[in-house]
Amino acid sequence: MHPIAGGLCTICGERLFSSYALSAAGGEPRCGLCRRLEPAFARAVAYGSYDGGLRELIHLLKYGSVRPAANVLGRMLAEAIARLEADFQTDSMVMVPVPLFRARLRSRQFNQAEMIARAAMKLNPVPGRLRLCEEVLERKRETPSQTGLTRRQRRENVRGAFAVAQPDAVKGREVLVVDDVYTTGATVSECARVLRRAGATKVWVATVARTLKASAQQVEVQLADDAVSVEEFPAAREVPLARAAGS
Numbered sequence: 001m002h003p004i005a006g007g008l009c010t011i012c013g014e015r016l017f018s019s020y021a022l023s024a025a026g027g028e029p030r031c032g033l034c035r036r037l038e039p040a041f042a043r044a045v046a047y048g049s050y051d052g053g054l055r056e057l058i059h060l061l062k063y064g065s066v067r068p069a070a071n072v073l074g075r076m077l078a079e080a081i082a083r084l085e086a087d088f089q090t091d092s093m094v095m096v097p098v099p100l101f102r103a104r105l106r107s108r109q110f111n112q113a114e115m116i117a118r119a120a121m122k123l124n125p126v127p128g129r130l131r132l133c134e135e136v137l138e139r140k141r142e143t144p145s146q147t148g149l150t151r152r153q154r155r156e157n158v159r160g161a162f163a164v165a166q167p168d169a170v171k172g173r174e175v176l177v178v179d180d181v182y183t184t185g186a187t188v189s190e191c192a193r194v195l196r197r198a199g200a201t202k203v204w205v206a207t208v209a210r211t212l213k214a215s216a217q218q219v220e221v222q223l224a225d226d227a228v229s230v231e232e233f234p235a236a237r238e239v240p241l242a243r244a245a246g247s
């Protein structure tokens with residue numbers, strides 16, 4: 001479980017391969033997607049790659065309800081948030097965990113994004129500038145599993161799934177959206193879109209983990225056809241813990 005190293009897209013944190021990084025024409029390096037369409041968020045950072053031990057740890061919390069895992073994940077989230085600090089432009093920022101739909105919350109009994117956010121806040125990653133507001137966003141409906149969907153389908157899947165329940169808390173402020181995993185960014189992009197519409201001046205994103213492209217070849221495939229999504233290769237798929245552990 002190591003922090004992500006190497007060349008990354010300045011906007012979304014996707015792994016870059018030399019030919020794409022170099023083609024950034026003097027500006028900040030951006031991946032193909034972020035060059036083609038400006039995301040609703042200003043920048044997204046993640047602590048580590050969503051695989052191996054880190055993926056198992058997230059699954060322990062989400063599917064195994066091993067709550068102490070949230071403390072370790074919170075420390076990682078705090079590190080990711082600290083990396084954004086230099087970009088923050090105001091001193092009264094609002095931190096918003098991605099909410100679960102009511103029914104999902106009832107069955108899981110906790111929102112993992114909230115638990116990780118609280119653990120991160122205990123470490124005070126951005127002293128005095130960040131306030132955790134858990135009720136700002138509301139999930140209006142359940143979104144069917146994103147597994148196996150293309151990037152475009154994921155975007156449509158989450159469209160209209162979130163609402164800003166407390167617009168006064170975000171109006172005229174910068175907002176930091178936090179979640180456990182960034183896959184295609186469809187969920188946090190939709191959160192960012194509604195937050196901006198409610199008056200947030202900028203939206204930042206920090207997650208514990210992120211799926212990363214594993215090879216330049218996959219980048220080629222994706223650029224050639226956006227419908228072929230990297231998230232569909234098995235390593236990036238969310239597998240229930242029991243299966244991931246091979247039992």
Ligand SMILES: [Zn+2]
Nearest residue numbers: 009012031034
């Ligand atoms: Zn990008």
